[in-house]
Amino acid sequence: MIKRVITSISIAIVMAVVASCQPGTKEAPKTEPKDSITSQPLKPTDSGYADVNGLKLYYEVYGEGKPIVLLHGSFMNIPMNWAQVIPLFAKNRKVIVAEMQAHGRTKDISREFSYEAMADDVSGLLKHLKVDSADVLGYSMGGGVAFQFAVRHPEQLRRLVVLSGTYRHDGWWPDVEAMFATMNADMFKGSPIEQQYISYGNDSTHFPEFIKKVMSIDLKPYDWSRDVKNIKAPIFMAIGDADGVRYEHALELFRAKGGGKMGDIHGLPASRLAIIPGTTHIGMMQHMDWMLPMINDFLDADLNAPPPTF
Template sequence: MSYAEVNGLSLYFEEHGSGEPLVLLHGGIGAGEMFAPILPALAERRRVILVDLQGHGRTADVDRPLRPELMADDIVALIKHLGLARADMMGYSLGADVALRATVQHPHAVRRLVLVSTPFKRAGWHPEVVAAMDRMSAETAEAMKHSPIYELYSRLAPRPQDWPVLIGKIAELKKQDYDWSAEISSITAPALLVFGDADAVRPEHMMEFYGLLGGGLRDAGWDGAGRSIARLAVLPGATHYDILTAPGLAATVLPFLDS
């Protein structure tokens, strides 16, 4: 357990296991502890670097908005801080946005990329999810104190009184429109997309995302020679909210990282 001083931020991280480095990036209003269900399996074969993003978990907030582009720079700065030339990266939801932006902005720093349950544009979410994002505000922070995510935040945060600030910043972030489709084709790192079959991301968007990475555009052929380096996994019975506990997640991710 340690902190790295990067970009004016005291970024909290933990290391588990040994082997090729794998950076894990959690979802919004969460912390690295979200990966607890699969951390033991990953750490058996990897040097896992578990990070708390800006304003989340044990990383105190700073005076700047929450943006995947800025947090991506933080993570690449952490990789350099650890003396690594590059690392594999796995992100969930907001953390997947950060991992995607890190790969686009710093392609030399990411060897393999795993994106769990996130779209590449805001319209990729189901409409009711977008509507819920639009209803979020700093004023909803008080009501959210009855949720498990607040218990996690209040237990870990250096300044638990910043809870309304985090919710306000997340609400502002989630109201931002974005579309990264033009940049997806620049990704050269092998990428694995993972979704649940009952995800908050629309199924047709999953396929569009996979296609932008070069996947599913042609028959692979009897010898597999036409197969893309991108991979797509849809886990049965999983939603956006429980996919990190899905039994098949670690078993899907590890072979891809090792291949």
């Protein structure tokens, strides 16, 4: 009975992932960034492959200004995760997006799939682009990569934004963590995820290996609590109120980063926490119009400003 329930949850989440690739039930999928004014395709100012750590990492760069790196979730790629987000950030920032190992146009290599290795790849990409430091935003799997980037490469990080990500394996609700072991390629049969995997020149017979490899990082325990709580850069962590991430997990980090005090008395902490109402794990990406003002305010905030007075 329990196994049946977990499998049902797994299928539901896969279907939600597939649905998240669609902007709405009455529209065709948006597969590339569009200029918000002209609705014309938004072309990158730079794109290509960076040779990092034995990997040919595909990347794109949009806009000008302070750099921000966007790190996608599991099974996703640039257009599927960020097509509607890139134009919003690119209005006044340099947006750097990449496709992680085995995802999108970045081909897999015979290397263990890990948050740590992908974080090192992001570091290598910034060096390739001659970007000294950047804000980093990671969603879901990308949130884990972002946490590890902050831990392993603090000199390259300005501020950190994690959307629906965890720094410890039990940061997920127990049923969600149990679900990971039940996910397989059959659940993605005919989905946009499988279609895009094949469209980028991958052998369809290797799709089950891709799903299994991506899931492998969440099938073994991990706990970066001590290192993450010692990150010096300000952190903005956001989860949905119906997310897969436990509220206590997010609150634990926020308290460690100076939260849990009345700001009018003690001043605002440099780090922030948001629990977004009416929002699931997948729904976080569908509510980026809500998130963007909060993210921009965090990234642009004067950390030396005094608390408000009456």
